[in-house]
Every structure is written in C-alpha cells, then in structure tokens.
Amino acid sequence: MADETFHGIGVGREHLAPFAVDAAASRGRLVPEPDSRTRTPFQRDRDRIVHSSAFRRLKHKTQVFVAYEGDHFRTRLTHTIEVSQIARAFARALRLDEDLTEAVALVHDFGHTPFGHAGERALNRCMEDxxxxxxxxxxxxxxxxxxxRYAEFDGLNLAFETLDGLVKHNGPLTGRHACIGGPVPRPILDFDAVFPLDLDRFASLEAQAAAISDDIAYNTHDLDDGLRAGLIDLEDLEGLDLAGDLLREVTARYPDLDRSRTVHEIMRRHITRMVEDVIAASLGRLREDGIGDPHAVRAASRTLIDFSPRMRAMAAQTKEFLFARVYRNDSVMRVMDRAEGVVADLFARYRADPAAMGGAWSESVxxxxxxxxxxxxxDYLSGMTDSFALAEHRRLFDATPDLR
Incomplete structure (x- = not known):
C-alpha cells in the first residue's frame, strides 16, 4: 500500500469561516519539525500543553481561595478547563479553529505563581530591579x-499562532492599540527578537475568543465561590444588573427552589447570557468592519470578539462588586498578605543561598x-504549587504562617 500523508484530523477548511485561522497555512515553529501524519499543528500544540508539567501544576495553584479553605473552590486548573469549554463554544458558533482556540485557552495561565495574584505581587516587588x-x-x-521534555529543543516549540495568541490574547502590546501601559516585559521582547510575534497587531479571533472566555469564567465562578464561601449572600446580587436580573428570573420560575440549586441556576444562566451576547456582538463587528480573512483580523482597529457595550458595562459592574466584596474581603486579604510573605521569604533565601533550590536550579550559579x-x-518560585511553596518555607524557616 502506498504511504499516505495526513494533514491532521479535524474540521476541514471548507467548514471554517473565511476569517478563521487556517492550520495548513501556519507560520510554523521556532525549531522546524516535520508535519504530523495525524494532527494539525494546533491539535499538536493542544496535546503538548495538556501533557506538560506546567499544566499539571495548575491543579494546586490558587485561583481566589487557597486549597485549605475547601475542596470545592476553583483552582487554576479548574478555571482553565472552564475557560477552555467556553472558548470552544465560541469557536464552534463562529466557525473558528477549535483546536487553536482551545490551545490558547489551556495555556493562558501557565505563568501564574503560587497563591494567585498575591504571589505575583510579591515576585513583582522582588524583581523590581x-x-x-x-x-x-x-x-x-x-x-x-x-x-x-524534548530532545531537540527547550520549551514546547509551539506554533506561531499559539504563541501569538498566548502573548496578545488581550490585544497588541505595542502601537496605538496597545493593551498594556508601560514597557513590554523583557522576556516577550527577547523572544520577539528571535521569533517575531507582530506585537503591534491583534491576535487571531481564536485567541480573542479565549480571552473573552477568561472574563466570562472568572466573573461567573468568582461569584459562585464568593457565595459558597459565605462572603456574599444571594440578596447581595440584587444590586447587580446581570446577576440580579437572573436571580429574579430564577426565583420567579422556581419560588420554592433550595439555595444551592438557585445558585447553580443563576450561574449557568450567567454564562449563557454572556456567551450569547458575545456571539451576537462579535458577528456584528465582523460585518461592520468587513472582516473577510485572518489578515484583516490582525490589521483591525479594535478587538472583534467582545461584549456589547451594555454587557461590557454589566461585566465591569460585576468585577467591581467582586473586588469590593470578595477579592478585598478582610479574611481573603489576610490570607493573601501571609502568602505574599511566604513568597518574599523564599525569594530572599534562594537568592542568598541558591544551593537551597537544589537540582539543576542550583547548578552553575x-x-x-x-x-x-x-x-x-x-522562574523556580513562580513554577511552584501552593503546597510545595509552603513545604519549602517550612523546610527553610523556623515558622510558617497558617494560610487559613
């Protein structure tokens, strides 16, 4: 039998929208590799991401509540899975490449530290010079x-489109549409000098779908976790335009429903309402801007996969509520302050005594x-899970704070 060459198993180009990324036209990888006989480049990237050590570590990294506060709160891993699920729904509805969309969603939080944003704040201070x-x-x-993991290169050697989506899923990093204030982080500039990522242009619609899915996921599940933790009550949702409307809708239809099921009904409607809004608003923008191919997406003057103005305002209102009532709650801040101290202690100790890191991390220092x-x-500290960071602190210091 003659040898056959496969070009990946998945949705053919004829089933994708004209503005979707074409896997067969990928701009390739930093280190060239032969094509897979059974997977598109983006299917291959998704698989590499899922099988990485960094993906597994997300299981034990804080989202909002540290693991000791209960087994039912979200972690970085469960958050990532929820983002991926929502992102695939967008890709299917808009006829985008589902595998690229999923790959960007699955990798978007790899760089988060132990203890969530508390660890990030601590490391940013430690690295300010x-x-x-x-x-x-x-x-x-x-x-x-x-x-x-690989014999021929460091890292995962992901395709350009996946890296582009990872770096710019929130928008361009340079130029008049830059989504960040201040300088572009040095690691991004260093890599861009070797493998240009077009930092002044928008990423694909697939990456934009992953980004808005992140907003939808955390706005919804942080409300859910805040209710579960007792930091907010159902009655507190009444003042929110979106969640309050859904609360009234659920209680009117199911007046005798118990609290737990009421919360679940609200949250699933919360996601659905936001997803439906994004699909309708995004299709409108694509028509208005005459977007006919992936090149037009990158050259666009605005983010195309986004909420309507009204839903954007409601999402901002929810986020403001979460900051006031959940993220900056005294009990949460007390734990996060202690967590920042753990990370700062470890950084100072390893810097003064690199051998304490052990293994390859302490070689050739x-x-x-x-x-x-x-x-x-x-790098060593940011890759730690919450539990490993605490174990290291107990090993190296006489007293370790209780993160409860």
Whole structure:
C-alpha cells in the first residue's frame, strides 16, 4: 500500500469561516519539525500543553481561595478547563479553529505563581530591579524555555499562532492599540527578537475568543465561590444588573427552589447570557468592519470578539462588586498578605543561598550575574504549587504562617 500523508484530523477548511485561522497555512515553529501524519499543528500544540508539567501544576495553584479553605473552590486548573469549554463554544458558533482556540485557552495561565495574584505581587516587588514579573511573560518563558521534555529543543516549540495568541490574547502590546501601559516585559521582547510575534497587531479571533472566555469564567465562578464561601449572600446580587436580573428570573420560575440549586441556576444562566451576547456582538463587528480573512483580523482597529457595550458595562459592574466584596474581603486579604510573605521569604533565601533550590536550579550559579540569578530564582518560585511553596518555607524557616 502506498504511504499516505495526513494533514491532521479535524474540521476541514471548507467548514471554517473565511476569517478563521487556517492550520495548513501556519507560520510554523521556532525549531522546524516535520508535519504530523495525524494532527494539525494546533491539535499538536493542544496535546503538548495538556501533557506538560506546567499544566499539571495548575491543579494546586490558587485561583481566589487557597486549597485549605475547601475542596470545592476553583483552582487554576479548574478555571482553565472552564475557560477552555467556553472558548470552544465560541469557536464552534463562529466557525473558528477549535483546536487553536482551545490551545490558547489551556495555556493562558501557565505563568501564574503560587497563591494567585498575591504571589505575583510579591515576585513583582522582588524583581523590581530586574524587569519585574508579569504572569503573561512568564507563560511565554515556560513554553519557550523552561519546559524541558524534548530532545531537540527547550520549551514546547509551539506554533506561531499559539504563541501569538498566548502573548496578545488581550490585544497588541505595542502601537496605538496597545493593551498594556508601560514597557513590554523583557522576556516577550527577547523572544520577539528571535521569533517575531507582530506585537503591534491583534491576535487571531481564536485567541480573542479565549480571552473573552477568561472574563466570562472568572466573573461567573468568582461569584459562585464568593457565595459558597459565605462572603456574599444571594440578596447581595440584587444590586447587580446581570446577576440580579437572573436571580429574579430564577426565583420567579422556581419560588420554592433550595439555595444551592438557585445558585447553580443563576450561574449557568450567567454564562449563557454572556456567551450569547458575545456571539451576537462579535458577528456584528465582523460585518461592520468587513472582516473577510485572518489578515484583516490582525490589521483591525479594535478587538472583534467582545461584549456589547451594555454587557461590557454589566461585566465591569460585576468585577467591581467582586473586588469590593470578595477579592478585598478582610479574611481573603489576610490570607493573601501571609502568602505574599511566604513568597518574599523564599525569594530572599534562594537568592542568598541558591544551593537551597537544589537540582539543576542550583547548578552553575556562580556564572550568573545578579540579574540572571534573580530571574532563575523567579522562574523556580513562580513554577511552584501552593503546597510545595509552603513545604519549602517550612523546610527553610523556623515558622510558617497558617494560610487559613
């Protein structure tokens, strides 16, 4: 039988919208590799992401509540899975490449530290003389350098489109549409110099779908976790335009429903209402802007996969409510302050005594200047799970705070 060449198993180009990314036209990888006989480049990327060590570590990294506060709260891993599920729904509805969309969604939080944003704040302070710390830039470092699984390259050697989506899912990093204030993080600029990522242009619709899915997921599940933790009550939702409307809708239809099921009914409607809004609003923008191919997406003057103005206002209202009632709640802040202290303690100790890191992390440290040593310590610390960070603190210090 003659040898057959496969071009991946998945949705054919004829079933995708003209503005979707074409896997067969991928711009390739930093280190060239032969095509897979059975997978598209984006299917291959998704599989590499799922099988990475960084993906497994998300299981034990804080989203909002540390693991000790209960088994039913979200972790970085469960959040990532929820984002991926919503993102695939967008890709299916808009006829985008589902595998690329899923890959960007699955990798978007790789760079998060132990203890969520508390760990990020601590590392950013520790690294302020050496370029600071940015979790998005750290995600790029992980998939381009720090994962070491393959014989021929460091990192995961992901396709351009996946890296582009990882770095710019929230928008361009340079130019008049830049989504960040201040300088672009050094790790991103360093990689861009070797493998240009068009930092002044928008990422694909697939990446934009992953980004808005992140907003939908955390706005919804942080409300859910806040209710579960007792930081907010159902009655508190009445003042929110979206959740309050859904509360009234559910209680009118099911007046005798118990609290737990009422919460679940509200949350699933919360996601559905936001998803339906994004699909309708995004299709409108694509028509208005005459977007006919992936190149037009990248050259666009605005994000195309987004909420309607009304839903954007409601999402902002929900986020403001979560900051006031959940993220900055005294009990949450008390735990996060202690967590910041754990990370700062470990950074100072490893920097003063790199051998305490052990293994390959402590090798050849004498050849490193101050900045590169600090970055190595930062890489080591940012990859830790909550439980490992606490175990290391107990090993190296006489007293470790109780994160409860």
């Amino acid at each position: 050496h370029g600071g710390f940015d979790h998005n830039a750290q995600s790029l470092r992980i998939v381009t350098a720090l994962e070491r 004498r050849s490193l200047d101050e900045g590169r040593l600090a970055r190595r310590v930062c």
